[in-house]
Amino acid sequence: MDVEHREVIVVGAGPAGTSCAQRLAEENIDVLILERRAIVGNPAQCGECIPNWGEVVGTFHGIDDHEWLKRSFEFPDRIQLHRLDHMRVFLPSGKSYNFDLDAFAGHRLQFDGYLAEKAVEAGAEIRMSEPVTNVKRRTKTDSLLIVTEKGRYTCDLLIDASGSLAHVARCLHGKDKDYRPADQVPTAYAQVRGNVPETFDVFLGSVAPKGYAWIIPKGPDTANVGLGVRAGALKGSVKEHLQQFCEDLGFEILSIGGGWIPMGGPIKTMVDKNVIAVGDAAGLVMPSNGGGISQAMISGCFAAEAYIDFKRDGTPLTAYQERIASCFGRALKNSLRSKNMGYLMFQNDLITEVLLRILGPIGGIKRAMECDKPLWVL
Numbered sequence: 201m202d203v204e205h206r207e208v209i210v211v212g213a214g215p216a217g218t219s220c221a222q223r224l225a226e227e228n229i230d231v232l233i234l235e236r237r238a239i240v241g242n243p244a245q246c247g248e249c250i251p252n253w254g255e256v257v258g259t260f261h262g263i264d265d266h267e268w269l270k271r272s273f274e275f276p277d278r279i280q281l282h283r284l285d286h287m288r289v290f291l292p293s294g295k296s297y298n299f300d301l302d303a304f305a306g307h308r309l310q311f312d313g314y315l316a317e318k319a320v321e322a323g324a325e326i327r328m329s330e331p332v333t334n335v336k337r338r339t340k341t342d343s344l345l346i347v348t349e350k351g352r353y354t355c356d357l358l359i360d361a362s363g364s365l366a367h368v369a370r371c372l373h374g375k376d377k378d379y380r381p382a383d384q385v386p387t388a389y390a391q392v393r394g395n396v397p398e399t400f401d402v403f404l405g406s407v408a409p410k411g412y413a414w415i416i417p418k419g420p421d422t423a424n425v426g427l428g429v430r431a432g433a434l435k436g437s438v439k440e441h442l443q444q445f446c447e448d449l450g451f452e453i454l455s456i457g458g459g460w461i462p463m464g465g466p467i468k469t470m471v472d473k474n475v476i477a478v479g480d481a482a483g484l485v486m487p488s489n490g491g492g493i494s495q496a497m498i499s500g501c502f503a504a505e506a507y508i509d510f511k512r513d514g515t516p517l518t519a520y521q522e523r524i525a526s527c528f529g530r531a532l533k534n535s536l537r538s539k540n541m542g543y544l545m546f547q548n549d550l551i552t553e554v555l556l557r558i559l560g561p562i563g564g565i566k567r568a569m570e571c572d573k574p575l576w577v578l
């Protein structure tokens with residue numbers, strides 16, 4: 201079989217992969233995305249809460265003046281289904297704490313498709329239904345061979361944008377923890393119809409042990425409902441638990457799915473010679489709230505810019521990881537601390553209720569959701 205050479209190969213057409221490809225293609229760099237799915241963004245595997253630029257710059261450091269990123273977060277009206285400007289966090293008793301949000305609900309099918317279209321318009325190529333099955337590095341030359349179900353490729357730079365299970369890292373490093381995201385949290389989510397709330401609602405306690413359940417309204421009578429729990433914390437299947445949750449709320453389930461959220465924080469080695477991990481593959485999800493779309497887009501852009509700088513003046517690719525640490529480091533660290541405290545504290549409904557009644561009024565829940573420093577380590 202012939203081996204095709206491309207300058208940059210991106211594995212995965214999620215927000216991280218397509219943002220990276222768009223940024224590279226705009227600099228006239230040859231870039232090919234290999235995507236295992238037949239349709240970009242389908243299935244959603246997401247709660248579909250997408251943050252606006254205001255939320256993003258309020259959480260992360262040093263990107264306020266980044267014009268390219270700012271423009272990337274200007275989404276057309278057609279993909280903004282429902283404004284989410286309020287979040288309610290419910291304790292086991294039903295008492296809630298409320299705070300503001302700057303986000304919207306969308307369909308990942310439309311959202312990811314929109315980002316992919318922009319990458320293609322910029323000049324990137326996407327090959328769908330082409331899963332990468334193996335990646336090998338020749339030790340003498342450090343060159344990479346990428347094997348898919350349809351062909352074989354070499355490239356100068358490989359971007360691992362394959363999501364939570366970090367497929368490229370798995371091929372190159374097996375289970376080595378330095379290269380792969382940890383604490384994979386099992387989730388189930390459903391598209392539902394019924395009498396849904398106006399706000400993004402989060403439920404803590406035995407409904408989702410050491411995790412949370414959510415209702416994210418997408419329109420007047422539709423919502424994305426889901427739950428994520430610490431692996432092993434729930435007896436029985438996560439999907440069945442979600443079905444029961446929906447039934448209790450009187451929601452009709454239109455479709456149901458599952459996925460993994462890497463909640464262990466950033467991986468130790470994001471730049472492995474000429475391989476860069478972005479998005480979920482780099483462990484950039486916020487452990488305390490499960491959000492990862494904005495970090496995926498930003499890290500995709502940073503990886504592209506690291507390669508552009510490397511080509512222009514030889515700046516080492518490792519500058520990427522330093523930029524990630526500077527931008528996301530503080531928020532990710534705070535978020536990880538909050539999640540770890542949650543794992544320790546939320547033993548049962550009574551303890552969860554008592555602790556949250558203490559922390560709620562002084563802003564502890566809000567800080568965890570917004571990835572601020574937890575009050576107890578101030």
Ligand SMILES: Cc1cc2nc3c(=O)[nH]c(=O)nc-3n(C[C@H](O)[C@H](O)[C@H](O)COP(=O)(O)OP(=O)(O)OC[C@H]3O[C@@H](n4cnc5c(N)ncnc54)[C@H](O)[C@@H]3O)c2cc1C
Pocket residue numbers: 211212213214215216217234235236237241245246247248249250251330331332333361362363364367387388389426458459460461478479480481485490491492493494496
């Ligand atoms: C249930 C759930 C709810 C969530 N809710 C939210 C939310 O409301 N808001 C939020 O901001 N974040 C949420 N997240 C997290 C968010 O979905 C991710 O952080 C985000 O999608 C990461 O983008 P990515 O591009 O890194 O990876 P992904 O979006 O996972 O994209 C990876 C792509 O790589 C492809 N791929 C994988 N392996 C291969 C292979 N071997 N060959 C070729 N292609 C491959 C996949 O098919 C996929 O298209 C949620 C996650 C889950 C699981």
